[in-house]
Amino acid sequence: MTADRTAKRRTRADRAGALERSDGYADLRGYAGIGDGRTVALIARDGSVDWLPIPTLDAVPVFAALLDAEHGGRITLAPVEPFTATRAYVPGTNVLRTTFTTASGVVRITDAxxxxxxxxxxxxxxxxxxxxIRGSVEMTWSVEPGRALRTAMPWVDRTVHGPVIRADGVMLAVTGFEHGAHEPGTHQLDGAFTTSPGSRHLVAVSGTAREPIHPPNPRNVDRGIDRTVANWRAWSTEFSYEGPWADAVQRSALALKLLIHSPTGAIAAAATTSLPETVTGEKNWDYRFAWVRDVAYTLQALIRFGLREESQAAVSWLLTTIRRHGPELEIFYTLDGRIPDDIVHTExxxxxxxxxxxxxxxxxHQLQLGPYGDLFDVMRSYVDAGNVLDAETGRSLAAVADQACDDWQKPDSGIWELEEIRHYTTSKLGCWQALSSAVHLAELGEIPGDASRWEVERDxxxxxxNxxxxxxxxxxxxxYPGSDELDASILLHAPSGFNRGERMSRTIDAITAELGDGPLLYRYTGMRHEEATFVACAFWRAAALACVGRRAEARQLMDDLVGLSNDVGMYAEMIDATSLEFAGNLPQGLSHLSLIYTALLIDELDD
Incomplete structure (x- = not known):
């Protein structure tokens, strides 16, 4: 598939049903994300905020129409008459601008x-x-908190300082100017107004959880939008990448920034829970946790970008959390560094x-060996970038390396978190990667002990x-041994250095033939008829192609894949290879990480 054909298919996918909802639900491809370092709001193309947990990303959301169209809750803002919509982020920011065009005029919304x-x-x-912007446009808005995944009921409390909405411990204050607020209802607040050329209006929703709230001055909120734009742009100027696909790399870095939990430095795998990976809805997972794998990949990008504050915070969080619960590695942790509770099903x-x-x-509850490699790979990059490990961290990493020497012989659930416990190839290679990096760090004097055992077990x-x-x-x-089944995650071990020769090149061809669909890839054998393609796997293939010397193919594949984001550069976990519809949780950190990693890798190999 050429880049032009890919772009045309993406445009058709973005336009199809962009402003229509099926049974109240918007197409997943139509969402754009904004964030503040603690939570993320997802905004559909029709102006509806369908996802906003308060105060943190992993809270039970009181705005969750994304998962419950009838009772989930949303914040709406749109013209009364039919409209078309175009949108883009303010350059270098996660502030969204949407332009609505109607028969009577044009209006622009800035969301932050x-x-x-x-x-x-x-x-x-x-x-x-x-x-x-032009003409006059009648607008309506509403703030309709939901039932917290059907566990609570919101209500409007008329206080001496104005109406406040209470919902499951969350308090919401709605302020604004020139916004035509109506008399408060029992469960929501709403209003209507008409724009004119040069007019300005504001609707602001402030929220706290189990804390007092002070309804803000709307004029201060309006100024805060400009301050937020300036803050984002200041952050974006710190990037040090100007290579190929630079715009896509920067947008992916901004998407990743949405997932960094600033109170601790943890990095969430995605901003949502339970968006289905299959048409039957059987694979619904909560990704609002910090996977060691995803944190490690994100740190690779942050370190290469030279973003020292975020990388230091994430490394410190990761090491502190592992020391607290180790030396055995958990697959993931909560954003505040705890071992997660058991799963809870909602109504x-x-x-x-x-x-x-x-x-x-x-x-x-699973055993996965891959996080050993993820942890040590990022610590290797961290040290090679000029950082020095403290003595406690060095001793902790030495203990983890010793644990990997023992654990590599065990069967596990593999990178795909499967129920079948087997000796998965990529799990063994994760331990190989860990011990290779441990030897490297020991040679630099960054971790203590005799590295000879690690060398022996690595080999x-x-x-x-082999x-x-x-x-x-x-x-x-x-x-896995004795199997004819293929696994796209093996492609990760061309960049890891395990094999960049003929065997890996032939593996790329076999995986492409069986798991490929255009530029996209399914995760492993048998998934073609169960789920959509996995976005990260497609970027892993491009990276592997570059590592084995097939760089023209790698660059062409990257061109195609960069064209498969939605209209604002966002990726979900999966993409349907035929319709290009999104599936799975979003924005998905691993998808954006893989784009960044592959772009940087190809640029470095070209140099």
Whole structure:
């Protein structure tokens, strides 16, 4: 598929049903995200905020129409008459501008989760600025909190300082100017107004959780939008990348910034829960946790960008959390560094009735060996970038390396968190990667102890994989010993350095033939008929192609993949290869991370 054909298909996908809802649900491809360092709001193309947990990303959301169209809650703002919509982020920011065009005029909405002079605000503040551009446009708005995944009922409390909405411990104050507020209802607040050329209007929603609230001065909120734009632009100027696909890399970096939990430095895998990976809705997971794998990949990008504050915060969070609960690695942790609780099923129906809707993730009970490699790979990059490890961290990493020496021989659930416990190839290679990096760090004097054991076990793992996981008949590395099944995650171990020769090149071809669909890839054998393609896998293929010397193919594939984002440069976890519709949670950190990593890798190899 050429880049032009890809762009045309994406444009058709973005336009199809962009302003229509099926049973009250918007197409996942139509969402754009904004954030403030603690939470993320998802805004549909029709101007509806369908997802906004308060005060933090992992809270039970009181705005969750994304998962419950009838009772989930939303914040609406749109013209009364039919309209078309175009939108884009303010360059270098996560502030969204949407332009509505109607028969009677044009209006522009600027949406921001406002940040303060010294960073995030101690409350959540969604600001919606409305500017009249041409003609006159009748606008309506509403703030309709939901039932907190059907666990609570909101109500409007008429206080001496104006109406306040209470919902499951969350308090919401709605302010504005020239916004035509109506008499408060029992469960929501709303209003209507008409724009004119040059007119300005504002609707602001401020929220706290189990804390007092001070309804803000709307004029201060309006100024806060401009301050937020300036804050984002200041952050964006710190990037040090000007190579190929620079615009897509910067937009992906901004998407990742939405997932960084600024109070701790943790990095969420995605901003949502329970968006289905399959048409049947059987694979619904909560990704509002910090996976060691995703934190490690994000840190790779932050370190390469030279973003020292975020990388230091994330490294400190990761190491402190692992020391607290280690040396065995958990697959993921909560954003405040705890081991997650058991999964909770809710009564919400799910996106387009494809439940279940869950809080939590059952993968916490699994053994996965891949995080060993993820942890050590990022620590290697961290040290190679000029950082020095403290003594306690060095001792902790040495203990983890010793643990990897023992654990690599165990079967596990693999990178895909499968129920079948097997000796997955990429799990062994994760331990190989960990011990390779441990040896490197020991040679630099950054971790204590005798590295000879780590060297021996590293080489034993490599021999085991080459002897047991290579199929002479199929000319490819397989998913596990004795199997003909293929696994796209093996492509990660061209960049890791395990193999950049003929065997990896042949593996790329085998995976492309069986798991490929145009520029996209399914995760492993059998998934073609169960779920959509996995976005990150497609970028992994481009990275592997570059590593084995097939750089023209890698660059062409990157051109195609960069064209598959939605209209504002966002990726979900999965993409339907035929319709290009999104599936799974979004924005998905791993998808954006893989784009960044592959772009940087190809640029470095070209140099």
């Amino acid at each position: 989760l406002v940040t303060g002079v010294a960073g995030r605000l101690p409350w959540t503040e969604l600001a919606r600025r409305i500017d009249g 919400a129906p799910g996106w387009r009735e494809r439940g279940p809707v869950v809080c939590g993730n059952d993968a916490r 034993r793992i490599a021999d085991w994989v 002897e047991n996981c290579w199929s002479e008949e199929r000319q490819t590395y397989t998913m």
